[in-house]
Amino acid sequence: MSFFHDVLEGTIEMFFPEYCVSCGRRLLPSEHFLCLDCNIELATVTFDNFRDNSITRLFWGRLPIQTAFAFMHFVPHGPSQAVLHELKYKQNKEIGYHFGEQMALSMKGKGFPTDFDIVLPVPLHPKKKAIRGYNQAELLATGIAETFDKKLETRAVQRTRFNPTQTHKSMTERWENVKNLFHITHPRRIQGKHILIVDDVITTGSTIESLANELLKLNDVKISLAVLAMAQEI
Numbered sequence: 001m002s003f004f005h006d007v008l009e010g011t012i013e014m015f016f017p018e019y020c021v022s023c024g025r026r027l028l029p030s031e032h033f034l035c036l037d038c039n040i041e042l043a044t045v046t047f048d049n050f051r052d053n054s055i056t057r058l059f060w061g062r063l064p065i066q067t068a069f070a071f072m073h074f075v076p077h078g079p080s081q082a083v084l085h086e087l088k089y090k091q092n093k094e095i096g097y098h099f100g101e102q103m104a105l106s107m108k109g110k111g112f113p114t115d116f117d118i119v120l121p122v123p124l125h126p127k128k129k130a131i132r133g134y135n136q137a138e139l140l141a142t143g144i145a146e147t148f149d150k151k152l153e154t155r156a157v158q159r160t161r162f163n164p165t166q167t168h169k170s171m172t173e174r175w176e177n178v179k180n181l182f183h184i185t186h187p188r189r190i191q192g193k194h195i196l197i198v199d200d201v202i203t204t205g206s207t208i209e210s211l212a213n214e215l216l217k218l219n220d221v222k223i224s225l226a227v228l229a230m231a232q233e234i
């Protein structure tokens with residue numbers, strides 16, 4: 001990089017310093033959203049098998065999943081919680097694109113099978129999207145679609161209900177709550193495709209199950225998954 005580039009970057013840094021979203025420490029120009037220490041503390045997931053791991057097993061007997069990837073474990077009060085909080089509640093769209101890219105680089109580096117055709121973020125209800133201003137899963141999916149040079153599909157499926165919070169509900173209640181949650185508006189965009197579903201967090205898998213069930217009603221559809229964070233108990 002040129003001298004002028006360094007000067008310019010230094011100047012921007014001086015007037016718009018960035019801080020670690022987890023510990024609040026001022027970031028170096030080479031750090032993004034998390035400082036080096038918090039990045040090391042981030043409990044990344046170490047799957048070496050994408051066809052048989054704790055996420056694919058979560059769906060055994062529920063639906064067929066080709067491959068599944070997760071980037072990090074959700075650890076309460078840790079850097080992963082800070083990242084998810086920024087992504088969902090702090091209007092930090094940039095962190096979504098950044099972690100979408102990080103997910104894709106990790107998937108590439110670990111040899112995640114690239115035979116999926118389209119990348120489909122779990123849709124938010126239009127009302128919820130309007131309130132938040134964006135769909136956080138779509139930000140992540142953008143980084144993945146760009147890195148793998150695949151089509152980002154955001155128009156084929158709609159969320160039909162404004163879903164209340166899932167916390168404090170039993171497994172059966174949760175399933176009742178997410179049943180028929182999605183409606184496919186453009187089946188032709190889905191038929192015959194291997195679809196990589198992208199979401200920010202996976203806990204019970206019931207939302208993804210509801211979406212995948214709708215997609216699998218169409219001809220010749222295959223499903224894979226990529227999530228930013230998985231609950232530790234999975």
Ligand SMILES: [Zn+2]
Nearest residue numbers: 020023035038
């Ligand atoms: Zn930090």
